[in-house]
Amino acid sequence: MDDEVLLVRLDAADMHVVWELRTSTETVGYLQALDGDTLWISHIGVDPRYRRQGHATRLLLAALAYAPDAPIALAAAPFPSWKEPGLAHESLRAWYARHGFRPDPRPEDPYYMVLQR
Template sequence: MTATPPTLRLTRETDDNELWLLLRLNGLLIGYLQVIDCGHELWVMEIGVHPEHRGHGHGTRLLRALLDENPSAQIAGSCGSFAPDHVWRRARTGMPDTALAAWYERHGFRPDRDDEDSRRMVRLP
């Protein structure tokens, strides 16, 4: 008997100026990315991956989907880590800020030295 291969599915939900990219494995939510359209740029509010599914490129898959769909948009976010307790109760804190900044840089983001928030990262079109 052959086992059924896992099904990874990316879906989108929108509401006014917000977009959620939702990543599900066999129907179970394992990752999400929340974006707000600020008019002049897209602001990444949160990227979260379930603790049991980290380290498999799911966060990159979510961010890549956003970048691929918006190649000419300015996209920004904060490299401040958080613990998505509202989604996964036992979630540990995400990547340290320095690791998160390096992760954003691998995807074409750069620190925004002109902004008062030292953790702001931006990808210009």
């Protein structure tokens, strides 16, 4: 795990935008989003061996820089990646809040959060 971790934006189909963090031998993390009137962040995942090193923040900052003037939203609902659980719901919401998101629950999505600029 001593390899440099590089951020790469992938060419994706349709309105999908994908960033990956990679070493020379493996994918460390990724962020998937849909680019429309609102940039919708659909998933951030980091390999458990690379967690707590700022990689999820690095991915999120890449997405925020990609759409500096667009509304950005997400559903802060945890689900496993790499076959291991991510952050618990309250911890996940707190992590997004530290990055400028605020809860904006909807009847159809109680986990909805938007970036407060």
